[in-house]
Amino acid sequence: MNYLVLAPIVLVMIALRFTRLNILGWLAVWWIAAYLAISYGIEPPLPSSIIGMFMGIVTLALLAYLTVRTDDMNFVKRAAIRFLTDKKYTLPLALTVIALPLLAAFNVYLDAAKAPQPPAAGRTVHPPPPTEITFKGKKIDLVNGVNPYRELQAEDPEAFRAHLANGRKVYFQNCVFCHGDNMEGKGLFAHAFDPLPANFQDPTTIAMLQETYLFWRIAKGAPGLPEESTPWASAMPAWEHFLSEEEIWDVILFMYEYTGHKPREKEEVH
Amino acid sequence: MRRFIILYLGLMVMPIMLPAQEKILGTEAQREAGKKIYDQKCAQCHGEQGDAHSVATPFFRPQPRNFTSGIFKFRTTASGELPTHEDLKRSIKNGMPYTGMPPWPEFSDRQLSDLAYYLKSFYPDFGEYGDVQPVALPKPPAYSEASAERGRIIYEENKCLDCHGNSGRGDGKSAPTLKDQWNQPIRAADLSKRWTFRGGPTRADIFRTFTTGLDGSPMPSYNIQPPEDQWALVDYVYSLGQSERPNYATMATAKGITEAIDLGRGRALFDDAPPALFPVAGQVIEPGREFYPGVNAMEVRAVYNAAEIAIMLTWHTMTADTLGRNSPLLPVAPFDPQAPVAQGGEEFSDAAAVLLPSKTPEGVEKPYFMFGDGKNAMDIWFADLAKDTAEFFVGRGSKNIEPAGNGGLSLVSQYEEGEWSAIFKRSRVKEGGLSFEEGNFTPIAFTVWDGFNRERGNKRGLTSWYYLYLEPMHKESPLAPMAKSGLLTLVILLGIVAFARIKYNGKA
């Protein structure tokens, strides 16, 4: 949130409440205010694709508002026709007719003058997992599989704690450099990678996934991403080459323990 | 006997001291609350007992602080004294950039305080010496160029350059020998990168750091008089780095030039090319893991003409290692957490490499960023700085790197005041391989080996994929599309006016 931008906008909108502006002016102020708030009022700034989409929706809504009342519409229509036909407005009309094409041309110029951007690639953040993977020759069922040590939590808390401790060790010797001490994806080397390492504290990451999904992502890493997750820029290694199956399950236990999230369970079969 | 008296006296004053004690050491409940946080968030690195014996200790350099030693680097108190309560809180909250200690903005003031109380319980003296008084920090006067210039003299007079180097890049002559209190190698700060300052990047931070010193490290405290000179030194250090934040780039832009690319001109060739700074991370993934790379950033510039392209890599390193040899093929023993940190020696030279896909990629698919993969090969332009010729490798994975002659590459390199520059040159077109075309984005990545750090093979610093953009020499004039769009708008507008006039004239 950028309050320096938002505060004046709010003030102007409050002032607007007490002024008698005609519908066109009113809509124009709203449109500009929405544009400024969306483009500059949010920190960090939104990507331009999103600004475009939001403004599209706002424009649609304001157009709906303009046309919802017949008297408003007639007012606008009459004003437009007057502007287009009345002799009195010839000069401003002529100016508009000249200015708008210039503006359009200038816009093209700005586009051309913009610094080139490296090709952007939309990534699929949660790619669908395969139904099973082969881990060191062993098939791991991702659909119906479970973390084999999860049940210890209830059955043998002592053993479960041992697995957690092992998971903690694995995490802090392998994962912490990128995913960070607090599992927020802000490790020592995180700033050097794009996409940035995943933030496990975020309730929209591991809290939404089954443990087998994590196993797949850890074991297969970026090289094992399916095609829709290209461009494979992720630096996540395929840990199957460096960790044992037990270590991976343990670190998964630890990740949930540390963040306080619960893994998604397989939906009940009805 | 004497000890007995002290104990006796101590017992006598105990009732009086208790409230004061509580202020310094906190209540049982506060320490307990601190311990809870500590055990969950801190013990992995600083150890359950606060003694920095932990699963993660060997993986970080500088190593996590040992709280039982009572030595703290970042304080507002005089050299050798314990830090204040606020100092501890600040260090936890802000963390230390470019070390394993992250900032903890999510801790509330109360949590920070509880933690600080608990940390103090690891070292008994906190209770004994009463409340430590911070050294008063004067309000910083405004920065001035003149003061910075004067600061250069203070910098020289106080022998700062012995460690920090003539240009402040951390390359002083005694820098390679520095060890901390625990006999661990330690590096002098690179003063040209203020964002890496552990104690903070502001002028007040710099002032505090050199007036109070960094206990446990070879950085002593300086009492420079008169006080203006203290600020002159601060201003000089401040003037060495351009900003508090690294301005990391996402792409490098190659500038088109018309003259021939003459490597004899060296760095001057790139005077007009915009620099792009890329962060370098340790290769912590595959065997040969490098947890503390010697280089943390690399600057890239590039120029091209009709026939050739030249890419210059520059980076800061403490020593120019031009003895020994280096190669991506050299074997590395697996990381051994038990082994002491090895450095120095003349076995391995400094080296750097430019990594590029072997073929212009179709779409967004690139070789795996490590050293390519079986599906997509990677070109490695390699510079062993002990030699003056470039080498060329094709990578299909870390264990599948083949030397392939020199790949048509030429190389010049130069070390000056803590900064290496290595310039590669190649013809822009390669039959059946990667060609550089005007207006195209080519994926590019970099790797750097610090010989002093005994980096070689897969033990290295690396970047992820970025892009190299060849800025077209002749930009297409936007006039035609501008005219087109303007005319189209004009026609539409005139159409609207004509329609309205015919239909509504006189009726509105």
Added chain:
Amino acid sequence: MSKRKIPFYIISLIVVVSLAVSIKNVAESWQLQRELARAQSVAGEAAQQAGPQITPENSHTVEYRKFPFVGSRVAVWVIAELHLMFAAFVLAVPMFALIIELIGYYTKDKRYDHLAYEFTKLLSTSFSFTASLGALLTFMLIIYYPKLTTYLIAIFSPTFLPYVLLFFAEAGFLYAYYYGWGKFSPKVHIALGVALNLVGTTIMFIANAWLTFMNTPAGINESGGLLSVWGAITNFTWMPINIHRLIANVAFGGSIAAAYGAYKFLGARSEEEKAHYDWMGYVGNFIAIAALLPLPFAGYWLGKEIYAYSQSLGIVLMGGTFSWLFIIQAVLIGNLFLAANYYLWVSMERIEGAQRFRKFIKYLLASITVCFIVWATPHSLVATVEEARRMGGSHHPMLGVLGVMSAKNTAVNILILTTYISFLLYRRGNREATVSWAKLGNTVQFLIFAVVVSFVVFLGVYGYFVEAKVRIGLSVPQVLSVLFAMISVTVIDIFMFKNAKSIGPIRWGKIPARAQYALFFLAVTFTWLMGLMGYVRAGLRQHWHVYGVMQDTSPDAFTPTLGFASGVVSVTVLIFFTFIAIVFWLSGLSGKKDWEAGTGKTAPSKGGLDLAEEGQS
């Protein structure tokens, strides 16, 4: 074409339909497939298969054939979609024709009866379109996807004959219902309507079994062999799809009927005609929106079942390749709500006294816009590297929270409540409560809204702090509280406005033309949405014909881009509306019903039904 000839045309149509249906039946047998294959080989097309000469013995080895120009997949896709759209319409129209007839029967308001009849008029032509398209689809499947078709026939063989027989029953009931209008006693006629609907729904359920089996196969062993037909029918997504389609059909049919009213309104010459069609458009729209409201919940159930069947399939749907499709869907649904509300607001102009509610429009609009924005916010954004770095990843710290289910559930619930409020204001337009407790009633209603909105928002926010299982469960109290608000407020309203004072009449017909365009907008959006959802349901299988059982090995096995799919859906929608225009035109030819008799001078209704009350003028 004179009036007298109409029955002749209808009979010919019936003959054609029955023929098509029986041919379809025959076509499903082996025999025809071999015939076709042989015919093809005779025609020399076998050369195109680049395979050996086809003989009776090896003809079943052909797995795919190629449709010229656009390819088999697109051809079957378009035909299937058209068949489905018509089928939806044909199933939905009797449903609300019956509802409206019932209302007319109980209120003794002749207008409803006429309206129901007019809807039914659209039916007979659409029915033949549906059947023809169905036959075409079957042929295309047999010709272009013989392997898949054979497999499905093998699994579902016991269901085909009942299906076809039910089709005959459907035709019989339909024409009896249509031609028997006013000829049977009302009770018999209504019974016919009920039977028609039951048969139609059963037909849809059977067809749903086939297609849901392809998504979530059940009742078979690992190698695809049949274990139980009943198991294959009652697969994971069968019931959710049944319910989803049942509701969606009503909404879709309502919107098309409203479009019909709008079309007639715009072409109407007399005031009375205008009044009638204005009212018809209103009723159609009302039904469409009423059915739209529960639709998202049925959708969530379907999604949940897909997730339960397989995490992979669930993630393909919600998080993977198709996550962007749901952003397009959000735009469509946002537009639906916006247009539906817009129609209500504009149409308030024909209600005297509704001017006093105008000032609320901007708040309702603001609420809709904000919810629309939340719903359309993607989770992972398209951003340049520079932008992504400023955001600190591909998730924006602020928008990231809007991109997930908790936020979207909340947004859709509030959208529904807002639409409900618009309707409430519309309903009160020309009336003023006279009961002594009116003020208290208003306060209580307001409090209910306030509490429910805060509760829904609270649950939405709370959803970020609990595990996935609980979070998914939270949508239930959200929905229930919204339902509670709608029902309790409606009940209070009914009592409060029991003997309300009328401020002025509803001037049917005095509605601006742009409101009618809003109805068209709704119809097109609904249709497009159906096309898109059809695509995602089928596309979900990716390179499988039957998920996990039979792989698609044809050259079309890849999943096309969303842009391409949008193109196909757009073309399908345009073809559909061209056909619909023909249906409208034909039903217009079949003679003008003497609707004049019913309007204008009916007695005020006595029932407590909303619709009936709206009908007052």
Added chain:
Amino acid sequence: MKNALAIFGFTVIVTLFYWYVGQQVPQKETYPPKTLEIRPDLNTAEMVEIGKEIVSGKGTCLSCHTMGQSGSLRFPDLGNIGAVAGTHKPGVSDVEYLAESIYDPNAFIVEGFLPGMPVIHKPPISLNDDEILCVIAYLQSLGGTPTVTMQTSHKFSGAAPPSQGAPAAAAAAGAAVSENLDGPGIFAKYGCMACHSVDSPAKMVGPSLYDVGKRLSKAEMYESILDPDAKITAGYPAGVMAATLKGGGFYEKVSSKDLNILVDYLVSLKGNK
């Protein structure tokens, strides 16, 4: 008419608008996983995939070898073979070592194991050179990074018939399809020869079946196949065959017809070859 045109125009505009929305989202085509055939232009990653299919299918390697298990094993575990292959014989690269282990399995025996692996580039398994290259690629990928390409040569290259360009995956999967095999064919299909010899009284992992027709009745053979641990030939460990067959899915996959043919074949083995 004018109305109808206006409405149609409006419909077209709305449809175009949604089409436009559809163009604004990221455009990505997803292709189904490729079916792999052995072709000379395969890249290493694809070779690994094919190798994996062969190892668990046609090659019947997993009848004896395990992946990622430790403890007392009959055959060396392959879970980390890619990392250790280069270390077994000094001076021999991992590719050469793996090739030797496949073409000449008894040339070098890992300490603690017994010889007994059949050659697999000859009937009945009959992998060709290209398939074996893929197997090597896959073995390298287990714990290591594969380096071989289709052009890699080693000292055994040419020992087996070259590839006919047959689809390897299909061939590998072919094991599950019922074909009209004779007794030896079925014996080969289920990988029996990995543990039992039929042409000589040589002891392998399991007892030789050279003269089984003389030793066992038909009923006993059925029992030994379907419940191997019911009776154990003296000198052989229990549980081995059961464990192996479970891994290979023998019980589920063998049809009663195949079982009959197999037993008939075994009955015919009377040691007079």
